[in-house]
Amino acid sequence: MYVYDEYDQRIIEDRVKQFRDQTRRYLAGELSEEEFRPLRLQNGLYVQRFAPMLRVAVPYGQLTSRQARMMAKIARDYDKGYAHISTRQNVQFNWPALEDIPDILEELATVQMHAIQTSGNCLRNVTTDQFAGVAADELIDSRPWCEIVRQWTTFHPEFAYLPRKFKIAINGSTSDRAAIEVHDIGLEPVLNEAGDLGFRVLVGGGLGRTPVIGAFINEFLPWQDLLSYLEAILRVYNRYGRRDNKYKARIKILVKALTPEVFAERVEAEMVHLRGGSNTLTEAEVQRIAKHFVDPDYKALPDFGAELAELDKQHPGFARWRTRNTLAHKKPGYVAVTLSLKPTGVAPGDVTDKQWDAIADMADRYSFGQLRTSHEQNIILADVEENRLFAMWGELRENGFATPNIGLLTDMICCPGGDFCSLANAKSIPIAESIQRRFEDLDYLFDIGELDLNISGCMNACGHHHVGHIGILGVDKKGAEFYQVSLGGSASRDASLGKILGPSFAQDAMPDVIEKLIDVYVEKRNEDERFIDTYQRIGIDPFKERVYAANH
Amino acid sequence: MQRIIKNNQVIDETWHLLPKETTFDEISNCDDLIVPLVMWREHGHALKARDGGLGVWLDSDEEAEELGEDVVHFQVIALNFPAFTDGRSYSNARLLRDRYGYKGELRAIGDVLRDQLFYLHRCGFDAFAIRADKDPYEALEGLKDFSVTYQSSTDEPMPLFRRR
Numbered sequence: 249m250y251v252y253d254e255y256d257q258r259i260i261e262d263r264v265k266q267f268r269d270q271t272r273r274y275l276a277g278e279l280s281e282e283e284f285r286p287l288r289l290q291n292g293l294y295v296q297r298f299a300p301m302l303r304v305a306v307p308y309g310q311l312t313s314r315q316a317r318m319m320a321k322i323a324r325d326y327d328k329g330y331a332h333i334s335t336r337q338n339v340q341f342n343w344p345a346l347e348d349i350p351d352i353l354e355e356l357a358t359v360q361m362h363a364i365q366t367s368g369n370c371l372r373n374v375t376t377d378q379f380a381g382v383a384a385d386e387l388i389d390s391r392p393w394c395e396i397v398r399q400w401t402t403f404h405p406e407f408a409y410l411p412r413k414f415k416i417a418i419n420g421s422t423s424d425r426a427a428i429e430v431h432d433i434g435l436e437p438v439l440n441e442a443g444d445l446g447f448r449v450l451v452g453g454g455l456g457r458t459p460v461i462g463a464f465i466n467e468f469l470p471w472q473d474l475l476s477y478l479e480a481i482l483r484v485y486n487r488y489g490r491r492d493n494k495y496k497a498r499i500k501i502l503v504k505a506l507t508p509e510v511f512a513e514r515v516e517a518e519m520v521h522l523r524g525g526s527n528t529l530t531e532a533e534v535q536r537i538a539k540h541f542v543d544p545d546y547k548a549l550p551d552f553g554a555e556l557a558e559l560d561k562q563h564p565g566f567a568r569w570r571t572r573n574t575l576a577h578k579k580p581g582y583v584a585v586t587l588s589l590k591p592t593g594v595a596p597g598d599v600t601d602k603q604w605d606a607i608a609d610m611a612d613r614y615s616f617g618q619l620r621t622s623h624e625q626n627i628i629l630a631d632v633e634e635n636r637l638f639a640m641w642g643e644l645r646e647n648g649f650a651t652p653n654i655g656l657l658t659d660m661i662c663c664p665g666g667d668f669c670s671l672a673n674a675k676s677i678p679i680a681e682s683i684q685r686r687f688e689d690l691d692y693l694f695d696i697g698e699l700d701l702n703i704s705g706c707m708n709a710c711g712h713h714h715v716g717h718i719g720i721l722g723v724d725k726k727g728a729e730f731y732q733v734s735l736g737g738s739a740s741r742d743a744s745l746g747k748i749l750g751p752s753f754a755q756d757a758m759p760d761v762i763e764k765l766i767d768v769y770v771e772k773r774n775e776d777e778r779f780i781d782t783y784q785r786i787g788i789d790p791f792k793e794r795v796y797a798a799n800h
Numbered sequence: 801m802q803r804i805i806k807n808n809q810v811i812d813e814t815w816h817l818l819p820k821e822t823t824f825d826e827i828s829n830c831d832d833l834i835v836p837l838v839m840w841r842e843h844g845h846a847l848k849a850r851d852g853g854l855g856v857w858l859d860s861d862e863e864a865e866e867l868g869e870d871v872v873h874f875q876v877i878a879l880n881f882p883a884f885t886d887g888r889s890y891s892n893a894r895l896l897r898d899r900y901g902y903k904g905e906l907r908a909i910g911d912v913l914r915d916q917l918f919y920l921h922r923c924g925f926d927a928f929a930i931r932a933d934k935d936p937y938e939a940l941e942g943l944k945d946f947s948v949t950y951q952s953s954t955d956e957p958m959p960l961f962r963r964r
Binding site: 491 | 885
């Protein structure tokens, strides 16, 4: 975990002072609504349906137990006792009062946290794989690179007023758990023939109204040039991205208009001037940052396979949970544990203040005092000893985190939707809940296997519906809330966008629709095929026929 | 008379900013003028031969490259912000300073407000024509928003990682 030095600390304290004064001037009428809006957005503050929403940054999903306790405190003291994990690994508070925001920021600053650039048309929070640093398939630890990029993005003077928001994701593993292909910039490590580290650079991916899988414009960027190259991309975008229509302002539209080849040439033309300049990263700086992410004090542990197999036999529930909610670790004897925030009946990603405290305590006792948030809206304790898993499972059950559904149908990604968000066309949380209820039977759920079901309450796509194996989008149909279903999306390596199944459905039809889709899959699947594999083999028609058959 | 911020002080404005539609025949010989880019393109030679001071202004959709090496001819270059959320002039400013070596006054005009001054200054602006309905003395405070910065920029060519 990166620890602030006096410079980092001063920057966020200066921000608190600045925002306190901006809020004061706004409340005094010295700043108009229009003048204040971009300022508050760049500090994560939305004006929502019922109250402001404050989005607190969790840079690349890393938290300490101390910071988790601060989430509990803010939920308790300034909100209604809960907070929400967003699909960008951030934490959202839905009920703070505008007047309290400066005080909340001041409290956050005491634990090296802030809300900087979590919204607005600027460089947003950098995201990565929630298993960075512990995954068995890791090429590099992406976290030091995320921190280097975080510092570069923080209050970048040239790029604070971009045409539109800008999201960067970094992957460090063979699998892509960071969904880099649907980001404005995606980075992943690559070694050249000499064994030197570089990055493959993708631009122009994104969801929203016009979903696009990005294009790789550089197959080997030497790591030293990382910041110069980001600066070059952002300068081209800042100057030439469209500003006349906010729906055409993302970099994906510019890349498409120019073609990725021409865009790459423009970036290279900038690089001619920037290459070798003062932004060139140094070994010393990478080392300075990387030393914050060295392995914790792992023990040399024996293999617990036999003991765990025995426990599995005695406790089928434990076995089930272990299959779904733990992931192989690079260090023998350790596993990464995912706490499911998707039990039926709870809005996906919501965590109460008591749960935050419980998570913090468990992080201290089981996982070196650290935790992570994931873009799938769950929490991870990444360094748990296998021989303590059984005890931990008991505690997780008591606290409501042991639903064994990670990666399964009921582990849905879901935006806050029309219950909270003023942009939404339709509610999303009740849809999630009605589907969860339909698939509550664990044997059935396990039999269906891995399936990403993503729900967005509007076409801004915060619930990533385009890249769900099954995607659900809330739409407005003559003032009523309807739901459009798409199939075949994927955010993993070789990402793809879902295809729309057909006309939209009423809310109460949704569990039946999903069940019919699942029936088709169960009937047609070959052994070991996941839903997405079957879909890719048989296409959309069999699903379409089944779902719409009853309507004729 | 309009007042502007220059080098951290509020001073009286002495330059005349000419709108885009001004024709060359209308302009005086002796006044200090900030002319639109199109006039510079068409009458560059004649403008250089005038007795008064010469400046030029670029709108946010005009490119620093149009001036390029010509920057040496100007005492003032003004970059317009049609809205403070239009960030293109930040990049133009950096190009004029860092790429073309412009050393004269670089002035922000248009929707120029206190809460953007810190970033503007970092990108090389040293003069600010604060929007007429706002108090320039109050706006001066905006230059002090941060005491540390991470990135290299025009005001600080070394990023923090080379200084910390």
